[in-house]
Amino acid sequence: MRGLSLLGLTVLLQSHLTYGEPVNAREVGDKASIEGRKVTYQGEDGFWESFSCNPNGDTVMSLSSDKKYAACCPTGNTLQGSPDTEWHCCATGHELTGSEDVGFECCVKGSTFDGEECKRDKKKTCENGKVLIDGECQCPDGKEELEDGTCEAEAEGECESGVETGKCYFFTGRSGEHLSFNRNQYSEHAQSKYIRPGKFQFCLDEECKGGLPVDPSSKAYIKDLHGRLPAGGDAGQWVADQKNGAHIGKTPDFSKAGEFSITKWPCGKYCLTGFTEGLRQACPDGNPGITLDGRVPDSCIEFELTEVPCDIRAAENNCIWKNGDQCCNKLDCSNKA
Structure with missing residues (x-):
């Protein structure tokens, strides 16, 4: 979609955005300035002109980096592109990339859109519930590899969510990597000298009293007990409340913590979302961040x-694995004919 060079009437510009869909942009004159949803500028004939976004909408006015074009973008997004490519509203930390041949997309800085996703360094991924350990795909702790190559834990106990406040968990995504904090965002990332998995603890309030079930209807907050290496100075902070394409990070301020909900799925999986908003991939990147979206x-x-010890030196750690998968009549997820 090309940028439009129109002057005059107030217009309603496109505002339903995912990953930064193309938007209409209008050319503006000299000395352009923004106040909320309105842009004012000096036209070629010397008269001052203006136009604005929908006053009842969920967008605000944004100028291009050269201050020659304006469009309506979600709060926290910036207008990027050119009349010769496309105009997109991109979230913080993203830039417009691509080409006429493959199209254009907002990608994390340092990556390139290839027509399907934002590409960076290729990383090895694992299947069948395995995780990458020392370069090899292996079953995570507490699970064993079956003859068909899948990982499975023994099913014991009653059918329940299996998630409790006060306990600690590793989150393993579809890539086979753990959800980890790196470069001020949470994403599925391989372990390295300076990157380790987030050790997440579900809480129902700031006090985080332990032993309470976390059900799909529970408004849950998530605390990361791990801090960034090498010093680990930001340990024990809350997973933050970032929205509309802004990548979720962490915060020491409970009032800025995200509100989440988690639902048990078959085969030992869980679906994590917001308590009232959805949770989605922030952009089509090979190592994507996550964002809340109403x-x-x-x-x-x-x-x-995967349940892991909160205190790695506690004697009761020997009993963690007795709980198994905590699901009765577990669905057989193997690829059997």
Whole structure:
């Protein structure tokens, strides 16, 4: 979609955005300035002109980096592109990339859109519930590899969510990597010298009293007990409340913590979402961040949860694995004919 060079009447510009869909942009004159949803500028004939976004909409006015074009974007997004490519509203930390041949997309800085996704360094991924350990795909702790190559834990106990406040978990995504904090965002990332998995603890309030079930109807907050290496100074902070394409990070301020909900899925998986908003991939990147989005409240991201010790030196750690998968009549997820 090309940028439009129109002057005059107030217009309603496109505002339903996912990953930064193309938007209409209008050319503006000199000395352009923005106040909320309105842009004012000096036209070629010297008269001052203006136009604005829908006053009842969920967007605000944004100028291009050269201040020659304006469009309506979600709060926190910036207008990027050119009249010769496309105009997109991109979230913080993203830039417009691509070509006429493959199209254009908002990608994390340092990556390139290839027509399907944002590409960076290729990383090895694992299947059948395995995780990458020392370069090899292996079953995570607490599970064993079956003859068909899948990972499975013994099913014991009653059917329940299996998630409790006060306990700690690793989140393993579809890529086979753990959800980890890196470069001020949470994403599925391989372990390295300076990157380790987030050790997440579900809480129902700031006090985080343990032993309470976390059900799909529970408004849950998530605390990451791990801090960034090498010093780990930001340990024990809350998974934050970032929305509309902004990548979710962490915060020490409970009032800025995200509100989440988690639902048990078959085969040891869980679907993580917001309590009232959806949770989605922030952009089509090979190592994507995540974001909350009220426009897609039914969107969630699939993770496999593995219970791990909160205190790695506690004697009761020997009993963690007695709980098994905690699901009765577990569905057989193997690829049997």
